[in-house]
Amino acid sequence: MSRIILGIESSCDETGFGLVRLDDDGTVELLADEVASSVEQHARFGGVVPEVASRAHLEALVPTADRAFESAGLKLSxxxxxxxxxxxxxxGALLVGVSAAKAYAAALDVPLYGVNHLAGHIAVDTLQHGPLPKPCLALLVSGGHSQLLKVDDIATSITELGSTVDDAAGEAYDKVARVLGLPYPGxxxxxxxxxQGNxxxxxxxxxxxxxxxxxxxFSFSGLKTAVARWVEEVERRGEEIPVNDVAASFQEAVADVLTAKAVRAARELEIGTLVISGGVAANSRLSELARERCAEAGIELRVPRPRLxxxxxxxxxxxGAxxxxxxxxxxxxxxxxxPALPVDVISL
Structure with a gap:
């Protein structure tokens, strides 16, 4: 008998409600995925403002839930x-989602599972590409995280191999965008x-x-600083900043490091599948270079579609499923x- 799992996400500036069907054979099918983003409210500050995010979650919670159930053709019951x-x-943002989930679970008398946001970024790939091989390697790249993870079982066993020692890749993108006069998020x-650049x-x-x-x-703080100093020197000379070339050269440096370390880990640990997930996984150069290097190394590459x-x-x-x-x-x-839940704690 299949089961319907409701997922609620409110860790940062997106309010997300998802519905999946879990079949007896373990197959997970996506039924609905509705998101309300408050990113435009944060853009003028150049970054996420926690209090603004929390209030936005409160306002978006019920309307987003309603859209998810309507899209799936399901009722809360x-x-x-x-x-x-x-x-x-x-x-504050987390508490909005957790409080709502508790209320739903109590009202419906159904089990509640508090789960890890980072593990969710890996699990979402199964909605597109099916079950994850055991083990597999995950490169998680988002606004606040750049991590290499060994995934023995997405529900029970994730081991961190490496992480960011300063700025994550996504943070560096936002800061470099500001230097180049480009909008947030970067x-x-x-x-x-x-x-358009070289x-x-x-x-x-x-x-x-x-x-x-x-x-x-990983470390991207030095790269961010190098870009800022290069731009400052060009401005000091009164020359026009070649924005496209700076963006391309910065992006190449990020993608080069991320993919080189991921492929190295896969080879050394003899893992045949690499999953790239998180917001930065939608970056075109990262996925392109990863495909090239994984093909050369005989590694299967899995990247969820940008929406996921x-x-x-x-x-x-x-x-949750x-x-x-x-x-x-x-x-x-x-x-x-x-707020500081480690990646190896998949559920509470």
Whole structure:
């Protein structure tokens, strides 16, 4: 007998509701994925304002839920279990989603599962490409995270191999976009500009790629600073900034480091599948270079479609379905959000 899983996401500036069907054979089918974003409210500040995000979640919660159920052709009473992002993320934003999930679970008398946002970014790939091979390697690249993860079981076992020691890739994109006078968030406009530029025009540094550096960790703070200093020097000389070339050269440096370290890890650990997920996974150069290098190394590459890469309720519903299928114990109704939830804690 199939079960309907509702997923609720509110870790940052997107309010997401997703609905999936979990069949007896473990197949997970996406039924609805509705998102309300408050990114335009944050754009004038150049970054997410936690209080603004929390208020936006409160306003968007019920309308987004209504759209999800209407899209799926389901009623609230059809839900068999609820999964909600319990962390990591912004404390106030997380609490909005967790509180709503508790209310739904109590009212419907169905199990509640507080799950990990980062694991959700990996689980969402199963909605497009089917079950994950065991083990697989995940490169998670988003606004606040750049991590290499070994996934033995998406519902029960994720091990961090490396992570960001300073700025994550997404943060660097936002800061470089500001330097270049491009809008927030920085990922899409830099990607667009880079397509008109030369990625070899400027030799920007590749952070943490030396022989003594941690081989699976990432650092993009130095790259961000190098771009800013290069632009300052051009401005000092009174010359026009070649925005497209700067964007392309910066993006090439980011994609080069991310893909080189991911392919290296896959080879050294003898893992045959790499999943790239998170908001930055939608970047065209990252996916292009990853395809080239994975093909050369004989590694299967899986990248969810752009809509599934960004924060959404579908990814939380998908992870919830895998947790339910694995027989993981449900969460207590008094769980609290954990803004610093580590990636190896998949459910609370």
């Amino acid at each position: 059809d839900v068999d279990a609820i999964a909600v992002t319990a962390g990591p993320g912004l404390a 990922g899409p406009p830099i990607d667009k500009a880079a397509k 990625g070899c025009a400027i030799a920007f540094p590749r952070g943490m790629t030396g022989p003594r550096d941690a081989k699976y960790d 890469c960004t924060d959404n309720g579908a990814m939380i519903a998908a992870l 895998h947790v339910v299928a694995a027989g993981v114990s449900q969460s207590a109704l008094d769980i609290s959000a954990n």
